[in-house]
Amino acid sequence: MCAHVLVAEDDEKQADVLRRYLLAEGHTVVLASDGRAAIDYVRAHRPDLLVLDVMMPGVDGMDVCRILRRESDVLVLMLTARTSEDDLLLGLDLGADDYMTKPYSPRELTTRVRTLLRRVRQETVVADDEQVLCVGPLLVDPARHEVTMAGRAIDCTPGEFRVITAMAKRPGRVFTRPQLLGHARGDDSYVTERTIDVHISNLRKKIEPDPQRPAHLVTVFGVGYKLVSGDA
Incomplete structure (x- = not known):
């Protein structure tokens, strides 16, 4: 390697x-x-x-x-x-x-x-037939490492991309900070769970019309976060 x-x-x-x-x-x-x-x-x-x-x-x-x-x-x-x-x-x-x-x-x-x-x-190393993940207007393409919101390209850091991909694979599921940390950083990295709050905050600035009132990356108080379509 x-x-x-x-x-x-x-x-x-x-x-x-x-x-x-x-x-x-x-x-x-x-x-x-x-x-x-x-x-x-x-x-x-x-x-x-x-x-x-x-x-x-x-x-x-x-x-x-x-x-x-x-x-x-x-x-x-x-x-x-x-x-x-x-x-x-x-x-x-x-x-x-x-x-x-x-x-x-x-x-x-x-x-x-x-x-x-x-x-x-x-x-x-992604299978050629891996599907694009769709959550409402949000599209995540793991094969191309691309994220779009309502057709607009979103630039993500590697950590942010891993978080949004994990959540897009299970829309509506509530992820705890430790679960997202495992996806974003790997269990062997010496970082705190506040790292996830930073990634979520940055992603909201990039995909939410109003980051202060998120409609897609939603906080579930006392538990963690979930990704929803925002249609409700």
């Missing part, structure tokens, strides 16, 4: 450690020492995965993620010395696929990389 990995880390020693561990896993590894270089490289070479340090000179990791998510679906694993839950949720809100706090074990990082790549590749 070899991949083309870009490591954006301004600490040369730390970057070299990551490079050696990832090379040992069979990946192709390129280093970038600042945010601008990372953006330029992703645009030019389209790597499979970006290991992104948050604290970098010039353009920091949060801004790098914000910019790239507008134009790329590259996997993003964020690294940061910040440990607050708000920082974690901000990274996920910007579209990061996973998040690790420093100090971390390089072996754990390579395991996270392996898990991310395996999960995405499993999701892309």
Whole structure:
């Protein structure tokens, strides 16, 4: 499961450690020492995965993620010395696929990389006859990784797409946060259930006419969320 990995880390020693561990896993590894270089490289070479340090000179990791998510679906694993839950949720809100706090074990990082790549590749192995999921005006096409609302294309992060796909497969079913977390992040990711609230909030902004009064992604108080057609 070899991949083309870009490591954006301004600490040369730390970057070299990551490079050696990832090379040992069979990946192709390129280093970038600042945010601008990372953006330029992703645009030019389209790597499979970006290991992104948050604290970098010039353009920091949060801004790098914000910019790239507008134009790329590259996997993003964020690294940061910040440990607050708000920082974690901000990274996920910007579209990061996973998040690790420093100090971390390089072996754990390579395991996270392996898990991310395996999960995405499993999701892309879709049967040719897999049907488009339809919930009222919302269409989810797992084979093409596309979402439309009333004919309008909706851009989703990988985590958001996994959430909306899981719910579209069972319209009307109430999903708890732990259930959606399993779909969105995988049971092995060290994140909180508030991650799901972030994904739901972002999806509502994208598909609801009035996100403050959702008609499709509905809260079931004390339980979780469900996806409905909105016809009622």
